[in-house]
Amino acid sequence: MEVDVPKPFLDHVKEVRERKNRPKIDFNSEDFKRDPASFMTSGSSGVSMAFVQMDVKWAQEHGKHETTSLARSWTSLLENGGISAQIYDTDPGSILIVNKVPAQNIKIKEFVLSQPNVDYYELNQKRFYPDGRTAPLVPDEERKERMAAMPGRLGADRPKPVYKPAEKDVAKTGRTGLAQATLIAQRSSVEARVAELEAQVRELEAELSREPSSELAELRAIVEAQEAL
Numbered sequence: 001m002e003v004d005v006p007k008p009f010l011d012h013v014k015e016v017r018e019r020k021n022r023p024k025i026d027f028n029s030e031d032f033k034r035d036p037a038s039f040m041t042s043g044s045s046g047v048s049m050a051f052v053q054m055d056v057k058w059a060q061e062h063g064k065h066e067t068t069s070l071a072r073s074w075t076s077l078l079e080n081g082g083i084s085a086q087i088y089d090t091d092p093g094s095i096l097i098v099n100k101v102p103a104q105n106i107k108i109k110e111f112v113l114s115q116p117n118v119d120y121y122e123l124n125q126k127r128f129y130p131d132g133r134t135a136p137l138v139p140d141e142e143r144k145e146r147m148a149a150m151p152g153r154l155g156a157d158r159p160k161p162v163y164k165p166a167e168k169d170v171a172k173t174g175r176t177g178l179a180q181a182t183l184i185a186q187r188s189s190v191e192a193r194v195a196e197l198e199a200q201v202r203e204l205e206a207e208l209s210r211e212p213s214s215e216l217a218e219l220r221a222i223v224e225a226q227e228a229l
Helices: 007-021 030-034 056-080 102-113 140-148 167-210 214-228
Strands: 048-054 086-091 094-099 118-123 126-128
Touching: 048 056, 048 102, 056 086, 056 094, 056 102, 056 140, 094 102, 102 118
Parallel strands: none
Antiparallel strands: 048 094, 048 118, 086 094, 118 126
């Protein structure tokens, strides 16, 4: 028989089970002695969030798409090493790592700092750098300015869409333009023909005014003869 159980209750049961199965922190371990800050978590849930910033030059060259691929690759590599974490790309060259097992933080940090093109790893507002460095590759203000112009970042202005007429609209516009061109050509032809006829009429009128017809000349002669009588 199936029983409907509220989802919040199921989530609570799942969280309790995860807490029971979560490995306890060994305060005497070498990892804890070397870096106790990595075992700190956000609140009682045991969840920690770490932020990774890649080299700005790498971020500008590879963009959001390659950052997404990198996050997926890191997830697979960590899983192969027995570490389960949720890794997200938040911006070009910026990665968020969510970890529910505090004991894994130091392993995650060591993994991240061993990867190429990493600027720094930040956990609990403390930054860690690859071997040989004690500061970021570029100041925070310079990073902010250079990243502001990059497409794909959160809050970036999206380019305005360019209107591209559909094929039907193009065909319709083409047919309309052809019809208009035909009408203009026909009108021009008619106007030219009218102008030609008007010119011929003017020529005939000029000829009539210069050379009276023989009938008109005879009529004038008769009229003049009658007037002489």
